[in-house]
């Protein structure tokens with residue numbers, strides 16, 4: 001069972017629990033992006049597509065406003081690129097058949113090419129029923145945006161969650177922020193299918209709103225479960241932008257929860273207060 005202090009960041013252990021969370025969000029005008037926790041599987045039997053195949057079908061059957069987001073290493077990239085491609089193809093085919101959208105998360109820089117190649121194939125084949133994440137901390141991303149601009153499908157811009165070498169990535173926070181702004185400006189100019197702003201940063205969300213006022217490109221904001229939820233509901237109450245909450249769920253909640261706790265001092269204090277019952 002997930003302890004109460006982790007409940008803020010994870011929507012339960014089962015798809016049923018995650019869908020209850022989605023129902024609640026939908027009632028407040030926020031759409032869901034469901035992510036089954038678990039990554040870096042090195043055994044083929046663990047890197048299975050079936051959980052997501054079942055999930056995309058359940059989303060469609062229940063008629064909730066939700067899509068899914070899949071990590072390449074969760075569906076076989078560490079076993080082999082062919083296993084990843086095969087599993088992704090099964091998930092995308094099942095999702096496309098019932099009209100559920102599929103996001104592909106981006107992992108460390110060694111996976112960027114294989115992930116973008118897979119996205120391109122499915123974006124074209126499904127006429128845009130898939131999306132991919134790109135990372136502003138990678139120096140290559142501006143060039144990747146040139147390639148992605150002409151494809152159907154959506155692109156989510158994030159700052160980047162992986163420690164990357166300085167030879168290929170911006171490592172200073174201020175430089176990553178500058179790159180995020182540059183990439184957003186490119187996307188609002190060149191991406192007709194819309195821009196997904198994957199950030200909790202009020203400055204980036206404000207900048208996206210300014211770009212929208214200038215160019216009118218449709219955009220959406222995506223944030224994580226348990227992070228700035230009041231801001232998510234406030235944004236969703238306006239009529240400028242669609243808001244999506246990325247919702248992790250599943251039995252592998254512990255390492256995800258500790259990552260969230262470690263990344264911010266305020267989260268550590270929150271966890272300590274919960275533990276001492278104050």
Ligand code: FAD
Pocket residue numbers: 104105106107133135158159160161162198199200201202222223224227228246264
């Ligand atoms: P930061 O730069 O961490 O913080 C900037 C400001 O945002 C802070 O000063 C504060 O004002 C506000 N803020 C941030 N966090 C909090 C908080 N917990 N509580 C209150 N205020 C806060 N990374 C990848 O590498 N690959 C992916 O596929 C990927 N997918 C993602 C999907 C979504 C929907 C999101 C939101 C993030 C994803 N990430 C992914 C993670 C991303 O790369 C960043 O590591 C993460 O979002 C932190 O950067 P930030 O832009 O949110 O803000």
